Amino acid sequence: MLFRYLFILLILLPIKAFALIEVDITRGNLNPLPVAVSPLAIDKNSKDNFKKVLKKENLGLEISAIVENNLRQSGLFNPLDKEAFLQEPEIANLKPRFEDWNLIKAQALVTGKVTFVDEKLRVEFRLWDVLAGKEIMALAFTTVPSNWRRVGHIITDKVYERLTGEKGYFDTRIIYISEEGPKTNRIKKLAIMDQDGFNNKFLTLGNELVLTPRFSPTNQMVTYLSYFKNLPRVYLLDIETGMQEVVGDFPGMTFAPRFSPNGKKIIMSFAKDGNSDIYTMDLENRIVERISNHPSIDTSPSYSPDGKYITFNSDRSGYQQIYVMNSNGKNVKRISFGNGLYGTPVWSPRGDLIAFTKLHKGKFYIGVMRTDGSGERLLTENFYQEAPSWSPNGRVLIFYRETKTNAKGEGFSAKLWSIDLTGYNEKMVETETDASDPSWSSLLSN
Amino acid sequence: MNRNVIISFGLHTLLVIITAMSLPFLAKKPIDLPPIISVELIQITDKTNIPFAPKAKKIIEKVKEKEKKLVSEQAPPKKIKKQKPDAVPLPDEKIEKIKKIKDEKQNPEKVETEIKQISEFEKKELFDSNSIAALIDKSKTESAETNKKLDKITQDQDKEMDFVGLTLSEEDTLKAQIFGCWSIPLGLPFNEDLLVRIKLQLKPDGSIIKTEILDHARMNRPGQAFYKVLAESALRAVKLCQPLRVPSTGYERWKNMQLNFDAREMLEG
Numbered sequence: 001m002l003f004r005y006l007f008i009l010l011i012l013l014p015i016k017a018f019a020l021i022e023v024d025i026t027r028g029n030l031n032p033l034p035v036a037v038s039p040l041a042i043d044k045n046s047k048d049n050f051k052k053v054l055k056k057e058n059l060g061l062e063i064s065a066i067v068e069n070n071l072r073q074s075g076l077f078n079p080l081d082k083e084a085f086l087q088e089p090e091i092a093n094l095k096p097r098f099e100d101w102n103l104i105k106a107q108a109l110v111t112g113k114v115t116f117v118d119e120k121l122r123v124e125f126r127l128w129d130v131l132a133g134k135e136i137m138a139l140a141f142t143t144v145p146s147n148w149r150r151v152g153h154i155i156t157d158k159v160y161e162r163l164t165g166e167k168g169y170f171d172t173r174i175i176y177i178s179e180e181g182p183k184t185n186r187i188k189k190l191a192i193m194d195q196d197g198f199n200n201k202f203l204t205l206g207n208e209l210v211l212t213p214r215f216s217p218t219n220q221m222v223t224y225l226s227y228f229k230n231l232p233r234v235y236l237l238d239i240e241t242g243m244q245e246v247v248g249d250f251p252g253m254t255f256a257p258r259f260s261p262n263g264k265k266i267i268m269s270f271a272k273d274g275n276s277d278i279y280t281m282d283l284e285n286r287i288v289e290r291i292s293n294h295p296s297i298d299t300s301p302s303y304s305p306d307g308k309y310i311t312f313n314s315d316r317s318g319y320q321q322i323y324v325m326n327s328n329g330k331n332v333k334r335i336s337f338g339n340g341l342y343g344t345p346v347w348s349p350r351g352d353l354i355a356f357t358k359l360h361k362g363k364f365y366i367g368v369m370r371t372d373g374s375g376e377r378l379l380t381e382n383f384y385q386e387a388p389s390w391s392p393n394g395r396v397l398i399f400y401r402e403t404k405t406n407a408k409g410e411g412f413s414a415k416l417w418s419i420d421l422t423g424y425n426e427k428m429v430e431t432e433t434d435a436s437d438p439s440w441s442s443l444l445s446n
Numbered sequence: 447m448n449r450n451v452i453i454s455f456g457l458h459t460l461l462v463i464i465t466a467m468s469l470p471f472l473a474k475k476p477i478d479l480p481p482i483i484s485v486e487l488i489q490i491t492d493k494t495n496i497p498f499a500p501k502a503k504k505i506i507e508k509v510k511e512k513e514k515k516l517v518s519e520q521a522p523p524k525k526i527k528k529q530k531p532d533a534v535p536l537p538d539e540k541i542e543k544i545k546k547i548k549d550e551k552q553n554p555e556k557v558e559t560e561i562k563q564i565s566e567f568e569k570k571e572l573f574d575s576n577s578i579a580a581l582i583d584k585s586k587t588e589s590a591e592t593n594k595k596l597d598k599i600t601q602d603q604d605k606e607m608d609f610v611g612l613t614l615s616e617e618d619t620l621k622a623q624i625f626g627c628w629s630i631p632l633g634l635p636f637n638e639d640l641l642v643r644i645k646l647q648l649k650p651d652g653s654i655i656k657t658e659i660l661d662h663a664r665m666n667r668p669g670q671a672f673y674k675v676l677a678e679s680a681l682r683a684v685k686l687c688q689p690l691r692v693p694s695t696g697y698e699r700w701k702n703m704q705l706n707f708d709a710r711e712m713l714e715g
Contacts, residue, residue, distance in 0.1 A: 020645075021611050022704045023620055026711045028628030028683065076632055107629070107682055129678065131685040136678075164633035165675035352635075395633060422632065 032078035036106035037068040041089040046116035053145045060114045066152025067110060070170045075425030080106055098133045106130050110159060121145045125155050127162055137162050149198060154445050169391035170195060173441045175213045175222055176416060178202060179434040183412045197430040212256045215441040218263035225257060255299045261307045269299040278312055291329040304347045311345040311354050322356055335373030344387055350394035357386040366399050379423040392442045396420045400436040616693045623691045628683035630709045631675045642677045642707040644684060650697045652689035657681060680707040
């Protein structure tokens with residue numbers, strides 16, 4: 001009998017011992033993560049040298065300001081006010097006093113050091129987990145001093161990637177159409193700038209009409225459309241060298257050339273025999289291949305990141321809708337079924353979503369849907385807005401928005417705007433002039 | 447030959463005797479029937495109740511009358527009388543059971559003290575029919591055992607509570623606290639299996655002694671950057687939240703706890 005009890009006890013005891021309480025946490029807050037970006041420490045000698053070379057009083061402070069601004073613009077981080085910092089940058093860089101940073105509610109801390117070494121800029125930075133009290137990343141970069149802004153963007157990319165798990169989009173550029181003059185007589189130039197609006201450059205003089213610039217996903221090449229003697233031409237432009245070449249003259253209306261994911265082809269639509277279809281051109285041998293063949297108007301093609309599919313818009317159903325087909329033009333499927341007209345579909349670099357412009361009841365929307373057309377989400381609504389372009393990480397969209405004019409045609413402006421996938425973080429991107437048709441580059445520091 | 451037969455006969459006889467001796471029905475003693483104890487249930491509230499204010503007293507009396515009616519409906523006196531001869535005097539435990547059942551039937555709302563009072567009162571009732579000493583002894587053991595039993599019940603309940611999870615309100619309180627502390631990394635994909643399980647060792651005040659990520663090895667595997675980010679965010683949440691809002695009692699129950707962080711619901715939108 002005793003043995004029987006002992007046996008039962010032996011069975012029951014372990015069960016009781018392992019009955020661990022489990023609590024499922026399935027919700028959290030979506031508030032931006034509080035981050036402290038300490039000014040990068042800089043010694044007096046380096047400070048003097050950078051002052052001579054770059055005319056900057058405190059380069060450490062300037063670089064940290066770039067990081068701070070980028071993080072704030074992302075909407076995912078809340079950089080804390082530097083006035084609240086208790087620890088000096090020089091000391092924080094060596095060994096942060098976590099209690100001090102904890103006190104101001106920082107959850108992550110960026111510290112670093114800037115030095116002038118052999119006529120070059122050397123930047124060390126460290127990312128700390130304040131609550132865990134440990135360093136989670138440390139990197140150093142050496143470059144020419146004039147690249148100091150890029151260093152700030154690269155640091156942001158690294159911090160962003162470490163804290164969110166996905167690649168950043170800060171060390172990137174945006175190409176767009178700069179617009180000046182009255183609405184009826186606009187001067188349009190090709191322009192390029194950093195994603196934060198700095199380092200703006202004009203790439204054309206404005207003598208010819210330029211349209212729809214698109215970055216190559218693999219390198220710093222741009223394709224765009226320009227009208228030369230009223231004939232549309234597709235151009236290729238190397239941003240690094242400034243070299244430009246004509247890819248081809250195309251008859252009739254030509255729209256929106258765009259690179260294939262490997263950068264070896266461009267895909268576009270143009271009208272042949274009065275019918276607009278989708279074509280590709282091999283950039284090596286310049287062979288043009290017809291992809292779609294339908295009496296309706298097919299335009300705005302965009303490849304999926306793996307190059308297997310193409311999304312485009314067509315009015316073959318009677319109204320302009322979004323379709324997906326294989327890259328050889330077969331297996332065409334309509335994916336948009338909502339009310340209104342859908343256009344300018346762009347496949348996300350992550351491959352999971354397609355961004356589009358929608359016109360419904362006189363209003364324009366920028367939205368996203370899954371590649372099978374499900375899960376349509378409208379991110380922003382306005383009087384007139386279109387041409388979304390994805391950030392390289394597929395998290396943010398940039399597009400342009402025009403304002404209403406009054407009866408005299410006054411008050412018109414076109415500006416670039418960005419919005420992230422949550423739909424909450426909508427921001428205007430500062431440009432020197434009016435701007436339209438933006439295209440986001442891939443990461444420069446890949 | 448004869449000798450063998452004799453030995454075989456002797457051994458078989460021995461076997462039959464041993465078997466017969468060991469069989470239970472043969473060994474069973476005759477039932478020793480103890481004397482019959484009559485049990486009557488009497489209202490004792492007049493003697494035990496604290497005097498109430500006149501108004502309250504009236505209301506209570508009305509309620510009692512209603513209760514009496516109900517009692518009479520549920521357990522008519524006839525039935526009790528019938529049970530008297532059937533109430534076979536058994537060992538102490540069985541007597542207790544019978545009394546308990548009757549108590550429950552007639553007055554289910556009786557509290558612990560009333561049970562004691564009944565047993566004391568029974569002594570007087572039983573006085574007439576049985577010997578005093580035996581009954582005094584029984585009543586003493588009854589009350590003592592009742593008390594023991596009650597004590598045992600509470601201890602058992604406590605022990606069981608140790609191994610029961612948090613109550614819904616306790617769990618909700620804890621969840622609500624951690625929801626506020628957990629900044630979900632918004633860049634994470636929603637279609638991947640990103641469940642982070644953290645085992646906590648807690649102090650009685652809810653502060654954390656030790657945290658352990660159960661799939662720690664996964665954090666350092668290549669291609670698991672998202673998992674690492676999620677795990678770190680979960681750890682930050684736990685540290686930020688401490689001391690955790692844990693129940694004020696039953697430390698043994700929750701001193702070790704596992705939190706399962708799953709952001710899919712939020713990321714799917």
